[in-house]
Amino acid sequence: MSQHGEVWVYAEVDDGAIAGVSLELLGKGRELAGILGVPLAAVILGSGTRPLAEQLIAYGADIVYSADDERLAQYTTLPFSRVLTDLIREKKPEIVLYGATPVGRDLAPRVASALKTGLTADCTDLQIGSYESAGRLYQKKLLQIRPAWGGNIIATIVSPDVLPEMATVREGVMHAPDPVEGRTGTIIDVPVVLDSECDFVRVIERHTQPRRVDLRSASIIVAGGYGMGSKENFQLVHELAAVLGGAVGASRAAVDAGFIHADHQVGQTGTTVRPKLYIACGISGAVQHRAGMEESAKIIAINTDPEAPIFQVAHYGIIGDVRDVIPRLIKAFKGKL
C-alpha cells in the first residue's frame, strides 16, 4: 500500500453535465496519481447524478464518491462544503483539486478554512516534486504553479506540512482525456448529513445565458484589440473570422472600450485558448492577454507598433495598420481557400 492518500478531483455539475474543467482535471489527476502510486478519485455532489458518476470512470476515475441527494440538486455553499469537508476528514486524501470556476472558488476556500489546510487559487500547472525548508526535505509534494501580480510573476506554492494539499485550477489550461468505454471503477455512495445551518442561503431564482461564443473549441481565432479603434472597425475582425471559419476573440481593452461583449475576451480574466491559428489584430499583448493565448500553435500579430510585446510571442508579424492589412488578408485568403 502506498504511504500517500488518494488524489481527488471535485467533479462540478454544470447544467446537468460534468463541467469541462473537471474532465481536464481528471487528465492531470491521473498523471499525479500515477506518480504517487495511488488511485484517482472523483467526488460528485448532486441529485440524480448516477449516470455522471459512470462517466467520471470512463474519463479516468478509479473511484467515484457520489453524494446523490435531492437536497443537493442545486449548488449552495453550506451544504456542499459540509458534505465535502466531512468526506475529506473521513477518507484523508492526499490532494484535492477543483476547477477555478465560480463554484470552485466559492467552495474550496470554505473547505480549506474548515480543514485548516492550504489552498492555492487559479493554478495553471501542477507537478509533483520536492521542497526543502530549514534543512528538511519534503518529497512528492504537490507543486502548485500560478501567475500572480497581474501575471507578471509565476509562483510555485507548496503546502508541506498539511493534508490534503488543495488547489483550484484555471479552466482550459489542461487537456481532458478521451473517455474509455467500458472502463471499470468503484462508485461509493456518500451519506448526506446536513443540519439547520445548511439552510441559511436559498436560491430563489436562477437564469443562465448560453455563451455567445465557444472560444475553447475553436481551431482558428481572430482577435481584436484596442488598436482596432472603434466598434465599426472591429467589424473587420468579424469579417476575417467569417472568411476563415474561425471564432472572434478580443483583448480586455477592446471589451472595456465597448467594441465587443466580454464573452469574447481572451486572457487571464477571460478564456484561455490554444487554437491552431491565432490572429491578433491591433492587440499590444499585455501580459494578461498573452497568458491566455501564447500556447496557440501559430500566432500572427498585426500591429502598427514594432515594439508591441505581442510580437515577442508571435510566429508571424505584420507591422501595419489593421484597417489596411485585414482587408488585404481577407482578399489573399479568399484566393487561397
Place this chain on the structure above:
Amino acid sequence: MPLRIIVLAKQVPDTKNVTGEVMKPDGTVNRNALAAIFNPEDLNALEMGLELKERYGGEVIVITMGPPRAVEILKDSLCRGADRVILLSDRRFAASDTLATSYTIAQAIQTHLMPFDMVLCGRQAIDGDTAQVGPQVAEKLGIAQVTFADRVLAIEGECVRIRRDLGRAQEIVLARKPVLLTVPKSANSPRWPNARLLLKYRRARSAFEVEAEAKRQGRSVDDVVADLRKRGLFIETWGAEDINAELARVGISGSPTKVKKVENVVLAGRNLKLYSADDDGIRSLVTELVEERTFG
C-alpha cells in the same frame, strides 16, 4: 434596527498599471516601483456598505490588515464616509497566507465587533487574485457567504435578498443574517472622497504615526492619543495581543502554504518572421500558412 456593516479592505500594488517605468531592462517588473492603491473591488464593497447605511441606517466599519502604511486606505475610507476604521498591523502578521489572514481578521471581529449584520469585501484583490479570504473569514465566523454579490435588493427582517452575477448565470438568493458578501466591480461606481471629510480627517493618525509624531514633538504618546480621540481622529491600531490571537495561527507560522519559487515572466522572444504590409507580403504569408498546413 440600525445595521453594523464591516468592510474588509486591502492595500495592494497597482499590478494593472504596469507601465514602462516599472519594467526592468530584462523585461521583468520592478515590484517596488508599483504604486500602492486601495484594492479596486474593496472600494465597490465600501460603496455597497455606504449605500446600505444610507438606506437602512447604521454604521460602516472598515478593517484592513497590512503594514503601517496601509493606514492610507483607512484615511481614504473615512473621507468617503466610513464611520470607523481599524488597522490590524503587527510584525508577527507579516507573510500571512489566506488562511492566516482570515483567522486574524475573524479574530479581530469576534473579539471587538460583535454583533454585526454584514461583512462586505471585494471579490478578489489584484495582487494575488485568490478570492479566498472572504469565504475563509465567513467560515471562521460560522456565517453564510454569498460570493459575486452585485446587488443587495432588500433587507427583509433577518434575511437579505441578494443578486449574484456569475458571468453566464444570475441568481437571486435569500441569505440569513449575519452574512458575508464578496462584491464584484459590476456592483456600483464607488463615490469619491468628500471635500469636507478630507479636511476633517487630514489629521487622522494611527498608533504608529502617533508614536513618531509624539517623539518629534516631545509629548507623551498617551497625551497625543487622548487628544486625537477627543477629536475623533485616532485610528485604532490592533496587534496580536489586542485581538487575543494565537501566535501559532498568524503570520508565517499560521500559513500552511509556502512559496517555493518565484519567477519573473520574461517574454520568450520567438523566431518572429516579419512580412510586409503590402499585397505581396500578405500573399506570401498566406502561402506559407497553406504550405505548412495551418489550414486544411
